[in-house]
Amino acid sequence: MKRITRISVHSRPALLGAVVMLALTSASVAAADDGPGPLGVTADAAVNRHTARIGALFGADRANSLKGGHFCTGSVVHSPQGNLIVTAAHCVGGSDTNLLFAPGYRDGRTPFGVWKVTKRYLPDGWAKDQDEDSDIAFAAVEGQGGRRIEDVVGGNRFMAGTATGATAVTVVGYPDSREVPIRCTNKPTPHSSTQQRIACPAFTAGTSGSPWINGDGQVVGVLGGHEQGGSTDDVSYSVVLGREAAELYRDATSGG
Numbered sequence: 001m002k003r004i005t006r007i008s009v010h011s012r013p014a015l016l017g018a019v020v021m022l023a024l025t026s027a028s029v030a031a032a033d034d035g036p037g038p039l040g041v042t043a044d045a046a047v048n049r050h051t052a053r054i055g056a057l058f059g060a061d062r063a064n065s066l067k068g069g070h071f072c073t074g075s076v077v078h079s080p081q082g083n084l085i086v087t088a089a090h091c092v093g094g095s096d097t098n099l100l101f102a103p104g105y106r107d108g109r110t111p112f113g114v115w116k117v118t119k120r121y122l123p124d125g126w127a128k129d130q131d132e133d134s135d136i137a138f139a140a141v142e143g144q145g146g147r148r149i150e151d152v153v154g155g156n157r158f159m160a161g162t163a164t165g166a167t168a169v170t171v172v173g174y175p176d177s178r179e180v181p182i183r184c185t186n187k188p189t190p191h192s193s194t195q196q197r198i199a200c201p202a203f204t205a206g207t208s209g210s211p212w213i214n215g216d217g218q219v220v221g222v223l224g225g226h227e228q229g230g231s232t233d234d235v236s237y238s239v240v241l242g243r244e245a246a247e248l249y250r251d252a253t254s255g256g
Contacts, residue, residue, distance in 0.1 A: 038185075042202045045172050045183040052104040052112060052153040054181060054211060056174045057091060060098030060116075067108035073173040073181075074101055074139070075211040077219055078155040079253045081140070082148035085117075086158060087209030088224030089126040089137040092117070101141055103153045107179045112153050115141035121252040123244050133194040135224035136245055138252035156211065159218035160246035164188050164196040169220060171200055171236065173210030188212065188221065194240050195226045201234045212238055 045051045056070035072091035077084050085101055092099060099117040102110045117139045125134030141149050149155075170185045184200035191197040198212070198221075208229045212221030221238030223229050230236045239245065 039168065040184065040186045040199050040201075042182050042184040042200055045181040047104075047106070049154065050213075050217075051172060051181060051183075053156060054172045055085075055101050055103035055112075056105040056181075056206075057087065057209065058100045058102065058114075060100055063100060063114070066102065066105070066110065066114070067179060070102075070105065070174055071176055071206060073207055073209040073211075073223070075172075075209075075219065076103060076149055076153055076155040077138075077158040077249075078150065081253065081255070082150035082155070083140045083143065084155070084252055085139050085141060085149075086211065086219060086222055087137055087139065088222055088229070089122050089135045090130070090224060090228050091209045092120045092137050092139055093122055093126055093130070099139070101139070101149075103149065105174070106181075112149075113144055115144065115149050118142045121248055123248050125244065132225050132228070133239055134244060135228065136222050136239055136241070136248065138248060140252070140255075156213055157216075157218045158241075158249050159214075159220050160241040160243070160249065162214070162218070162220040162241065164190050164240060167214045169198070169212040169214050171198060171203065171207075171210050171212050171221075171223060173203060173207030173223060175202065175204045176206030177204070178206075182207075188238070190240075191226060191237060194242075195237055196221060196240055197226070197230075197235055197237050199235055203229075203236045204233050207236070210236075 057072040062069035074087035123134040125131035210223040226237040
């Protein structure tokens with residue numbers, strides 16, 4: 001089975017086109033409203049206050065030419081400082097510190113601005129060994145004109161300790177060969193004691209870091225983990241958000 005690196009900007013574009021077209025055609029109704037739609041079906045994500053909190057990550061060298069340059073996904077989570085996003089560690093754990101986040105990004109447009117990443121928070125397991133069970137990260141972004149990113153788009157609650165599959169979740173992310181986000185709702189299942197998986201088609205390169213959001217608006221997973229998110233387009237993974245994730249969130253919200 002061919003391994004797909006979710007952060008790569010060149011992975012399987014021809015297959016992606018066929019899979020996305022099939023999935024989106026069968027799911028056109030699901031994209032039309034704010035509801036979850038049928039389980040396990042992928043569609044374009046609607047433009048609304050929920051998807052405004054989810055955005056694409058870019059290198060700073062793309063500041064003047066964002067279209068076609070996004071490589072991962074992130075989402076705003078609530079914090080006392082109002083400046084925090086969550087993503088996968090393999091998205092932000094490299095040497096390039098100059099990253100940009102564009103919430104609600106579509107077709108080169110940035111309706112809620114472009115925000116500079118100023119600090120990254122990585123678990124020890126990832127920082128030391130790139131342990132796939134530690135593939136989660138937070139990043140702080142710089143304010144603009146006296147406003148914090150959470151003031152502009154709001155933020156979902158980050159929730160560690162939720163049982164895998166307790167409820168269905170909606171995954172929203174940015175495939176790197178498309179300029180709009182996609183979404184899919186399904187019920188996660190355990191892959192191991194430290195990893196959870198979800199069956200959703202067409203989540204290819206670029207969707208790493210996508211939030212898994214339950215019906216209460218809580219982030220209970222982040223696409224990444226096993227094989228940096230999965231070796232096929234149709235099954236994606238997240239670390240189980242346990243003690244390490246909870247401690248990392250505390251560090252990020254305390255500025256430590």
